[in-house]
Amino acid sequence: MDVLELSAIDPEQRELVGGKAAGLAALIRLGERVPDGFCVTTEAHSRGEVPRAEFLAAYERLGAGPVAVRSSATAEDLPDASFAGQQDTFLAVEGADDVLAAVRACWDSLHTERATAYRETAGIAHDTVRMAVVVQRMVDAEVAGVLFTANPLTGSRSECVVDAAPGPGTAVVDGAAAADHYVLDGTAPGVRGCLTPARSNELREVGDRLQSRLGAPQDVEWAYDHDGTLWLLQSRPITTLFPAPPASGRPGPRLYVEFGHVQGMLQPVTPVGMSTLKEMLAGMLASVGMTVDVVDIGGRLYGDLTDAMRDPVTRRRLVKLMAVDFGPRAQAVVEHLLHDPRFAPVRGTRRRNTAALATAPKAVAGILGTLARPAKARARVFAAIEHLRQQPVVDPPTVAELLPLVEETERPDPGLEAITWPVVTGILVAAVLPTLLKGIASDDEIRTALGGMPHNVTIEMDLALWQVARHAAPHRGLLLGTSPDELAAAHLAGELPDIGLTAFLDTYGHRCAAEVDAGVPRWSEAPAPVFAALANYLRVTDPDQGPDRRFERARARAESMLAELVRRARRERPVRGRLAGFFLRRARELAGLREAGKFAGLYALRDRRRRLLLIGAELRAQGLLERADDVRFLTLPELRAVVDGGGDPRRTVAERQSHYAREMRRRTVPVALLSDGTDVETLLPARTSDGRTFTGTGAATGRARGPARVVRDPADAYVEPGEILVAPTSDPGWTPLFLTAGGLVTETGAVMAHGPTVAREYGIPAVICVPGATERIRTGQMITVDGAAGTVTLDAQPDVGPAAAPATDAVSASSGLAGE
Template sequence: MDVLKLSTINSGQRELVGGKADGLAALIRLGERVPDGFCVTTEAYGRGEVPRAAVLSAYRRLGGGRVAVRSSATAEDLPDASFAGQQDTFLAVEGDDEVLTAIRACWDSLHTGRVSAYREAAGIAHDTVRMAVVVQRMVDAEVAGVLFTADPLTGSRSASVVDAAPGPGTAVVDGEVEADHYVLDGTAPEERGCLAPNRLKELRAVGERLQRGLCAPQDAEWAYDREGTLWLLQSRPITTLFPAPPASRKPGPRLYVEFGHVQGMLQPVTPMGMSTLKGLLADMLASFGMSVDIVDIGGRLYGDLTDTMRDPSRRQRLVTLMAVDFGPRAQAVVEHLLDDPRFAPEQRARRRGTATSAAGLKAVAGVLGTLARPAAARTRVFGAIEHLRRQPVTDPSTAAELLPLVEAAEQPDTGPRTITWPVVTGLLVAATLPPLLQGIASDDEIRTVLGGMPHNVTIEMDLALWQVARRAAPHRELLLRASPDELATAHLAGGLPDFGLAAFLDTYGLRCAAEIDVGVPRWSENPAPVFAILANYLRSTDPHQSPDRRFERAAVRAEAMLAELTRRARRTRRVRGRLAGFLLRRARELSGLREAGKFAGLYALRDRRRRLLLIGAELQARGLLDDADDVRFLTLPELRTAVDGGDPRETVAVRRSAYLRELRRPTVPVALLSDGTDAETLLTARTSDGRTLIGVGASTGRISGRARVVHDPAHARVEPGEILVAPTSDPGWTPLFLTAGGLVTETGAVTAHGPTVAREYGIPAVICVRGATERIRTGQMITVDGTTGTVTLDEPGAADTTRAP
């Protein structure tokens, strides 16, 4: 089957006709007006010879004359990879030989350098792709362009966007002209440019039909011919849109804020990890008096804050809580939307039951008790963690016996309440310092007090790994020569000398990057990231810059600043001074506990993951899974079905593909409106001087050095003194800070893991720098100023306008 009319192509023939022909056939089936044409199929491409007779016969049935000859690869117009403009198109082709030559040229364009690079970036294997070719009548276009059924810049599904110019649409899609730009939001379009209001209304109506009929926002090419008839030339999914929030039964619009960026996790959560995290986050927010619906959007966890924003008694307090729970970028969005009439406060009757009152009394008692006796509170916290570490756990021998234990622990406890209130108290005390010391201390000086913080389990972990590196010094050549994966394999097989790594993993092996997801392997399972970090440490030869000394210097500076701020506060007002001194001291005694709650919760996640892997191993042995770890792509009900004999492999394959696709997503919105709008696009843009990126200062100091852009800490190499530039940072990233001279991240909060550790090591840090990993190159000289919250590049024009809180 070498040639098919477009109107005869059925759904499900994509592998035969390619993406473009498949999309055009779908438009025809919807009843849309599409230029007549035919497809030279992938079967002809597979044989390598253009089927001359069949092509010319189909060309003559079109009436000959001018046609468009366009590529239609099987990996084209995909939901996550459009290949827009990558493969060749030839317009106004006329004559038998010319048509045949153009088809051959389309075939040849499948393997150009740019197309191969695009496939590699999209994770598509070269040997899986084949090329079909579409031949269609040319439209003599009076005006043409592109229609997006959702706004590709803001993500809004409530607006359509049209770019148009006189003549054929190639001038618009190739960027050769300054097109007229229209945003259609349902209001009456104005009379301007090359499109009259009636045509804009027609295009918006067509877009609504396409989005409804094809079940996804569309990027469509169109043309009006000289008689004023509208033709659709192509339609494909908009690949750059972040998924929209699920429909809510509550009145809109709604505001959803993402949790991962402040936790140092931008990668998607596995399906098995999602239900666990929903429960944990809801419990955490409840401790702050917030009842929040947690939803899955694009594999990330978002909280619906709309009800709190519309609550007259809680909406102003929300801004303060945002700094603790979500970070400055989300905080800026909330501050902006509090003035939006759509989120105006609503008067409603509030019921205060005895349960709420009792919970409030417990919270007050927990906080006051911690403030009164911080040392005793710390003892209880670390005692509870040690109890969790030593608690014996036994596992049944079969999947049928293991599964009920996993189901019973669908929302694992984060640890005893003896941990909760000391952690919460430390966060609250740190949050009270800026308003209490307003006019007395700068934010930079307060951050200095919070540096070199004791009692932080993540800092203790990093320093413990530094000691392992010192003990490993005699084996330096081996650890630098072999790859982290080779070393990890040797360690697990017992083939490496003992330099303390086994003891380290016994305590901290339950950690990893993105550790809050039960679907992610722990360091104890795969210690390759630990070996990569050890290699970084072994390259550090300056004893003055050793992590333990840097931590000590930060602690000395913090104590000196604490004394200075206490003196200043007492000079203004004695009572205020005494309170300031008390809270500053309590901040240093308690804020380091921030990591303790999360660390305690990892024990339950460790046990849950181990049992899931045991179930997965049995299913693998039964031929129901290809790998034991595939259980992470199932939900608990689906796992129950598999244990009972159902075959989950097709579900796993689909979920794995979606997960890998989301792993490649370069950016994740920190806040979304219910129509899909990226809420940060509503903020006023702050313009830089072309060399300065604007963020939020998170750790005091100023340093210039070469940048090291890192997207994954697992195999990262950071030379001593380099400035680490990363999309995010959670505890699995923090060991890299020990050799870094500074830190720049795209996300985070001043109280989050990365900035906290940066302060405690005394390295300058700027967070919430949007697009930092794209705008900064490895090896580029940059200056990080943690006081002003800026990153300055050494080359003019390398930075541009950025949105920041």
């Protein structure tokens, strides 16, 4: 089939007619008014010729007058890639020869530089894409434009957005001229611009209808002809929107706050990991007296904080809770919404938390005992961790016996209780310091006193890897000259010399980036990120810049600052000063334990993942999965159904893999959403900027200047000594990169989260929550990070390239100014 009438196309024939034609066919099937036309299919494109007789017959049926000739590639108008403007469109083409030439020009546009670059960014293989072409009768437009059935800037599904201009609408689509802009929220539209109120209402009604019937927000091109008739020229999914929260069945609007950025995790959670994390987060929040519904939005974990916002008592401490546990971005959102009348306090919204009440006596005893005997509490913590590490685990031989162990998530190891209260105590004593030292010490001074913190398992892990790098020095050429993936494969095959890595992985191999997700491979399975970090360490040639010495300098500065703050506090406020001194010393003894709870809990996740892979291997042997690791794309109930003979899951797995890959490419994740999909941060007042200075939140004291290194994935990251690491986020799996970095900039996080905590331990300045940092800063640009001011400043004339500044100069800058 080389030529098909649009009315004869099945919307499922995307591979034959491309995305645009399939979308138009769907509109026709729904009874919408679409200009007549036909499609030159991908079969004609594959042969490289247009069947002239068929083409001319179809053109004659349109009246042989002016037409629009539009590309319709198979990788076009997709749910996650619109290809808007990437391939060509020709309007008001008339005459058979000119229309044929326009069809061939559309074919050629498949291989333009812009279309090729777009496919590469979207992860679409070039050899899988074919081009069809749509030919439609031109609408003699009086006014035309674009309708978004959801607000593409805020994400709100409660608003339609329309851009309109007189004429055929090309100025609107191409952005060549100013258009009249309308935000339609259901209230009566005013009289202004080129759209009458009646037409505005009609467009909103069409948008609501299309969004409902097509199952997703739509980007619609439209035109009114001179008779006042509305024609739809295209409808495709809006690809830039973050998914909206699922319907809760409860009164709205509702507020959802994202949890992953606190853990340094922006990537989506695998389906198999979601249930464990939901239960874990709900339990953590219950321990601080909050009953929160945790939901999956776009593969990320969000908590419904609406009841806490509306509760007259809870709302008073919610801002402080956000600042400590969720970060400054979430704090700003909550502060903004506290003044929103839709979240005004309402009596009777609190849900009684009996779990928190039941654990209160145990919590008091645990905290007081830890404060009284911190060394003994620490010893119990590390003894419990070692017990979990060495605990023998037997895996049953059959899937029927393995699956119940994977499903069992409510029986925590008794040994974890020995860890819980010392960790909680360390967090509390650090959190109380700003209040105790108010008017006596600045936040920057307090952070200095909390730097170089001992007893941190993540720091110990990074320093252990540094020792592996020192032992590996004789093999420097091999480790620097071979890719991390090749080294990882050779290690797993037992083909590398012994450099101490096996012992390292025996202790820390259960870790990885995004390690709270049981669906993610551990370092012991996929050690490429470890080899990438080793290569970075081997580039450190100045012993004084070794992480062990940097950590020691941070520790010395912290002890000196602690002594100064104690003296200052006792001199200015004797009673409170003695209390502040006690908490400062306890913070140095206990706050480093913050990482211990998560570290210990990862052993259970390691065992859970191993058993999942055993189940996956058996399902693969039965022909039910392509790979054992595909088991991560099934939820536990789905896995139970498959094991019990409930069908073939491969189609579900393939769909989930595609969705997961799409979400992995997403660069930004909203920190807070309303129930209609509104990204709350878009409602906040815009930050002022001079174009060179970006404002975030200072999280680790100091000031450093050096070339930026933008890293989005730690798996094969290359960071020269002294470069400023610019990343979307950071969790413990990222921290080995800190050992060579001169400073840290992230787009998300909280001051007390893992990444900033580790940055303070090493004495490198850190600024977190810098919006769009990985997009606005380029690798090689010289930047200055000021942890005290919370700013990142680009040089006036940035030098881009690896030779922007000698690494040794950058290292010296970060070292020499770290205490400023």
